[in-house]
Amino acid sequence: MAEEIINRVANSKLVTIDLEDFYPSGRRVKFDISEWLFEGLLLKEKDFRQQVKDHDWSQYKDSYVALGCSTDAIIPSWAYLLLSTQLNPFAKKVIVGNLDLLETVLFSEIITKLNVEDFTDKPVIIKGCANKSIPQSAYSFLIEKIQPVVKSIMFGEACSTVPLFKNK
Template identity: 45%
Template sequence: MSEEFEIRNKVAESGLVNFDLTDLVPKGIRKGIDLKDFLFQEMILKEKDFREKVAAIDTEEYEGAYIYIYNSADAIVPLWAYFLLTAKLTDAAKKIVFGDREDLEVILMHNAIQTHDFEELRGKRVLVKGCSDKEIPENAYIELVEQLKPLVKSLMFGEACSNVPIVKN
């Protein structure tokens, strides 16, 4: 084939580095624990009953899991109850948070971004992938920009064929 009609991949030649935030999503099972299941008639915390139910938890079920603790009942639960439940599960779980599944994902992504070494992107033209099959919390994108802005030559969002320039250093 002549050089005149050679097919070239201009994206590959551009030195653009694709970064997919889904690569940072921690792998593992997510499990929710609803405190209403530990309450008398799903609305009253009786200390003795609560302690017995917590003691009866099979921690193997939560081994290596990311756990979110929430309360779907319209009941006031004292803070020590969260302490007690967390103390029971800490040795088995990878992470325990208070809140819903979305809160858990925000915290997991925060930890992943804060501990990731982005040095390999220093001085590079970086394109953060815009579409994903996994749901990424919006806050993760904000934190990613905070981490990358001082490092990269340029930062873009989207796909190679249609990206949005964000930062040019």
């Protein structure tokens, strides 16, 4: 008589967290301010304000926008603030920086709001493989959030994990 195969992983209290499940949907846009500068380097206020006035901001509806400059121009802070005032009614999020920083900010906000109650006194596996771009900082944010309440933290897949933390 064959022995019954028992899936110990499925029957355990293990909780797997896949940061890809939290990935916010929406278009990511890098808005390069250099295109609105004289010769890509000099901000002329009157011309810049006219560009802002004439631009169709509705095209950024439900997008995540990273404001930046691809040239070595020195951009006054008010310029980014002015762009933000136009984007805020449409975009889901606006930051000054690159797309990597945008993803980091998004995950920081998501993890800050994460309810850790479901992880209390449980062994947790943080899934490592993702098809979407998850910033490395997101994993650190997650550990900072869950470590005070979990029994243990592992990284990888249920069949092959790397232990990171065990609550004593």
